[in-house]
Amino acid sequence: MSDDTIRLVTIGRMLRRRWRLLTVVAVLGAVVGYGTSLLFPPRYTTSASVLLPGQWEERELLTQAEIATSSVVVDRAASTLGWPGVSGGELRDRVSAKAADGNIIKISGTADTPERARQLSDQVAQQFITFAARLAGDNTDPESAAGPEDLRKMVTQTNRRITDLAEAADPGRTVESVQARTELAKLRTALQEAVKKLDEADPTTNRANMVVMGPAARPTGEAAPTRTQFIVAGALLFFLIAVIGHLAAARASRRPRTAPEIAAALGSTLLGTVDVPGERGAHRPEGRGPRSRIRRLLGLDIRWDLPTPRTSGDEASRQLRYRRVCAHLRDQLPGPRRLLVVVPEGDEVARRAAGQLVAEAEGDPSPASSSRAYPMLRVVGISVSQPMVPDRGTESGALVVLSAGSRTAEELADVAEACADAGHEVVGTVVVGTVRARPARSAGPPRDAATPALTVRGHAPGGSV
Incomplete structure (x- = not known):
């Protein structure tokens, strides 16, 4: 991890x-x-607004919103609409109501067409008003309703009695009669105002007068x-x-990224790290066929998690790294030997580095007979999925060259096991990194860095590689 x-x-x-x-x-x-x-299917939503006159508390408005979407109201609306195959239970999922500012209940209806959405909202609003008016009348207490009604009857009888008394009085012949008629008129006016205020204060009368504020608008767009x-x-x-x-x-990648981790996975010694100038397509493995073309088209043939190559020194400094690796390899071996340079197939960066190592080993300034000469190297490519290394012949040992973060620890262990099965001891590991090359300096004639022809596949008693 x-x-x-x-x-x-x-x-x-x-x-x-x-x-x-x-x-x-x-x-x-x-x-x-x-x-x-x-x-x-597409849905359309529209709303119809119902005004509730009078004074209402917030909890009462919420109760009215619940009543507007109750099964009784929606079932009556479904029965009135008479849509084939649409029951009240289905409409309940399409109807919603909420209390807005100004004692307004907004009833929203959703349907598969704009016209049906408008009809649904209007019909539910109408059924809500009807049911609310009936509910207000049914919930009135008989005893509390009898009091105002009896009072109205008494006021009517009193008005009649006042009229009779006024007609019986002497019509303006005396001062007392004029005063009596004036007092009776004031009493009648006061009674009429009291009855009017009683009617205005009756909650049953006010709250039953709900009105729809116009028909629902036809929706112009689909609902979300x-x-x-x-x-x-x-x-x-x-x-x-x-x-x-x-x-x-x-x-979750289990690929070793540092040089010590890679050497530990191979069970060998780290001889050093070398750099290869980055080139377009350097990380692209070779391959043909439809699958390889698709991978190249989608960019799956290159690693995305590799960091951007850093800027390196000049060509001389990079060649110095290769010479140091060859020197470490020479110091580690008891005498001049022939070694296999094992490179995983598809690792083009490691293949270029292996070619440079071979060029450095061949350009050894020491005499060939000297015990301090560089070993002779031969590059072989192996498949990581089924690693197969040539059996021990003229070469007696293997040098593994690969780029950082290109293989998992299990794959590296398989490579080391394949080398052991072929009788080759993994004498060292070289880790390759990609860098951005700077322009070569003019300090002297550059050393020939031509990459020799590499042995990619060969036949050996241990199998083909």
């Missing part, structure tokens, strides 16, 4: 090197989103989630899954 912190530069590098794959994944997600939208939202959501979801999958795979 890699403990490296995932930084923005890592995500940016992944987007640059895997943009083709991420684009294909996003398009695939959009197609899946489009297919999902076909399973959900629309087909476009499904497509965008599918593309975004698949894109995020691909990004998270790449990051999770990088975190």
Whole structure:
């Protein structure tokens, strides 16, 4: 498990090197989103507003909103609409109500067509008003309702009695009669105002007078989630899954990244690290066929988690590293020997470095008969999935050359086991890194760095490689 912190530069590098794959994944997600939208028919939503006159508390408005979406109201609306195959239970999932400012209940209806959505909202609002008015009348206490009604009857009788007294009084002949008629008129006016205030204060009368504030508007667009939202959501979801999958795979990678870890996985000694100037396609493994073409097209043939190559020194400094590796190899061996340079197939960076090592060994300034001469090297490529190394013949030992972070510990152990099966001792490991080359300095004639022809495959008693 890699403990490296995932930084923005890592995500940016992944987007640059895997943009083709991420684009294909996003398009695939959009197609899946489009297919999902076909399973959900388009929906249209509109609202009808119902005004509740009078003074209402907030909890009372919430109660009225619950009543508007109750099964009684919705079932009556479904019965009135009479849509084939649509019951009240189905409509309850399509109807909602909420209390708005100003004692207004907004009733929303959702249907498969704009016209049906408008009809549903209007019908539910109408049934709500009817049911609320009936509910207000049915819930009135008989004893509390009898008091105001008896009072009205008494006021009516009193008005009649006042009229009779006024007619019986002497019509304006005396001062007393005029005063009596004036007092009776004031009493009648006061009684009429009292009855009017009583009617206005009656909650049953006020709260039963709910009104619909116009018909519901015809919806002009689909309700969420629309087909476009499904497509965008599918593309975004698949894109995020691909990004998270790449990051999770990088975190869980078991590939040794440092030179000591690689040498420990091979069970050998680290002879050193060398650099190879980065080239376009240097990390691309060779391969033909439809599968290889698809991998190259999607950018899967190169590692995305490899860091950007750093800038190295000049050609002379890089050649010095190769000479030091050859010197370490010479010092470690008891005498001049022939060695196999084992390179995993598909690791082009390691193959270029192995060729440079062979060139340095052949250009040894020491005499060939000297015990201090460089060993003679021959490069062989092996398959990591089924490693097979030539049996021991003229060569007696193996030098493993590979790039950092290219193989897992299990694969490296298989390579070491294949070398042991062929009778070769892994005398050392060379780890190769990619760098950005600087322009060569004019300090002297550059050493010939031509890469000789490499032995990629050969036949040996142990099998073909």
